Amino acid sequence: MSAALSIGAIVAVVVITAIIGIWGLRISRTTSDFFVASRTVRPVWNASAISGEYLSAGTFLGLSGLVLLSGSDAFWFPIGYAAGYLLVLMLVAAPLRRSGAYTIPDFIHARLDSLIARRLTSALVLIIGWLYIVPQLHGASLALTVVADIPPWVGATTVALVVGGSVAAGGMRSITFVQAFLFWLKFAALAVPAIFFVITLSGVEPEIDPALVFPPDLGPAGLDPYATTSLLIGLLLGTVGLPHVLVRFYTSPTGSSARWTTVGVIVLISAFYIASSTIGLVARIAAPDLATPGVADTVALQLPSRLVPGPVGDLLTALVIAGALAAFLGTSSGLVVSLSSAVSQDLFHGTVSSFRWAAVICTLVPLAVALATAPQGLVTSVGTVFVFAASSLSPVILLGIWWRRLTARGAIAGMIVGAGLCAASLIASTVIGSSAGVPSTILAQPGIWTISAATLTSVIVSLADGRTPVSTDRILSRLHSPERSRGEIPAGG
Template structure:
């Protein structure tokens, strides 16, 4: 019975997703519709859509699992994720909208006047996107395996096909409504179980041991000062380098709307993080054995049936499963639509037909990678994407907005140095198993890769004999010119 309800919940969610996508596809005709929803998305709708795509498998499943495993340590992830939007609000949100670009490579090319810089940006954006999509597919595979006993490949294939088809059919205009709807599904899918589980625990008069929920040896001191600071730096700056987040600002009517949408995003994702973290705390009290069994990422799926009897536990579990699939679909949709715009413009000419072809490619290639990789801790997998984005793309984007002396060679050097150092460190961390002083430096490299990438941008720009592009001063002024 439980498996049937779970599959029915997923089927209903997919049906609503396809209906909303179909309605959006009927009004998606132009290139602007497919790439940036004709720059017509109001702040609240955009905020819900951004929140829908930002709250991924790593958040829906992995955050509660991280809190279950390490207690207070796990709270650094939601703090960094939410605070990252403050930096987006302060430094890049409105200027990116005023740039008039469709994609991040568009923006970089217009800023520095170099097709080489554009192509490198496109490569980095695609790598970040694919690295982010793979954990979503892993999460879908785990979910369908746990709640319905289906093979791991089933959930991944379902998400890839639904996302690729929906994005190809209607582009950004269609996906915006879908992602906004899926945010509210995700919030409801965790809020209802949390409220019911708290009521059950209060009724059972369960005593909460603070030493269990927040062990004194955990928290900032438990992981080491360097690791904590490096992680926070990656999460804060990584948001600025996520292509599916940045492209959303191009859909706002103007810079002011982009700023208002960002403020609303902070409110919406903070509410979700509070609920998701609470689920992890409940698990530490009511089901600590899940941490020992190595299935922490499945805690939100298994906890309701443990504490709620009979059909009520089955119904709540089905709701959680629907929320989990909403997370996989929403984040994957945002990533695929942002990558499709880049691939379409750089490889296929930037037409509506090429966008549709690129959308299917950008969904199917990560699917192949997901079959070749083993699902790991979801929140840590997503955290690695933030590290790579913060090292390779964020310094160039921030300096593009705020530093007039940036040159094309400086931008290229910064992206190349950041990507090479960060990628090399993460690979070395996986290969070198012997512990030593280098272990935290390789596992959390943001504290040194971001400064070195930034230094590469600045130094190469300053010594570049060509200097900034002749239109750079005028273009930067446009980024900061308030709307009238």
């Protein structure tokens, strides 16, 4: 019964996503529709869409799993993901919208007037995007295996097919509607069960010992200042460097609406994280037996049948699996849109046809990686991508917006140093493991020093180089001036 309901929920989500995608296809007619939804998306829709693609398997399934496994330290992940948008709001949202560029490589090219910097940015965007899609596909495999005993490759392949197909068909305009729908589905799929769980648990006599379920050493009192600070800085700045986050601001009509959109995103993702954190707390009370790596990420799927037996529990499980699928689809399709934009503009001629081919390529590569590798902890895998983005792209994007003396050589050096150090540190951390004490922590949470190294490198090389692009004043003027004072028609870009 439960398996049939879950499969029904999966089919329903896929069919509704396809219908909305096809409906979007009917109104996606121009190249601008495909890449930036013709810059006409209103803040409420755009905020729902941004939240829809931002909230991934990492926080939908992974957060409750990590709370169960390692305690309240897991809450730093959603705090960092949400606070990252505060950074986006204050430093990036309006200037990037005003830049008029289609993708991050477009922005870097326009700002630094360097084809090499553009190519390097495109390569990093691709790496970050692919690394981010892999945990989504792993999550899909895990979820479908748990609820319906389906072989792991079916889940990953289904998500990849739906994502590749819908992006190739409708581009950004159709994806915007799809994402907005997926956000509300994801939110309902955690909030409704969370309410049921809290009501159920508050109605029974507590048989738990809080000191065992919520031990102080796994709570806020056991905080490691270095690891927490480094992780938070990585997550905050990582949001700035994610390709699918930035491309969304290009779809806002004006810089000011891009800011209000970001405020909306912070409200929506906060509400989602509150629901997700509640599931994590409930998991510690109701499912301590699932606290083993690899199994813990399935706790959100298993709680409904444990706490609410009978048909209602089955329905809640179906709702959670529908939400989980929405999480995999939302994030993956957002990433594939931004990667396809970058690839089609760089390798082809930026046409609709090349966008479609790029969408297929950008889906197949991570699918191959996902099928060839085993799933790790979902929330930490996603966190690692954030730290890599924060080390490689974020310093250059921030300096490009706020520091007029940045040069192409400085940016290239910063990107290489940040990406190289971060990758080397994470690989070394995997090899050494967690037994080496302080060095293990420093290597496992490298954000604080890799981001600093990338920023310093960019600054020092730029100052030594001194060849600021001739267009710097013109570009910065465009980035920081309100639309009206430039005499620009807001929606024209």
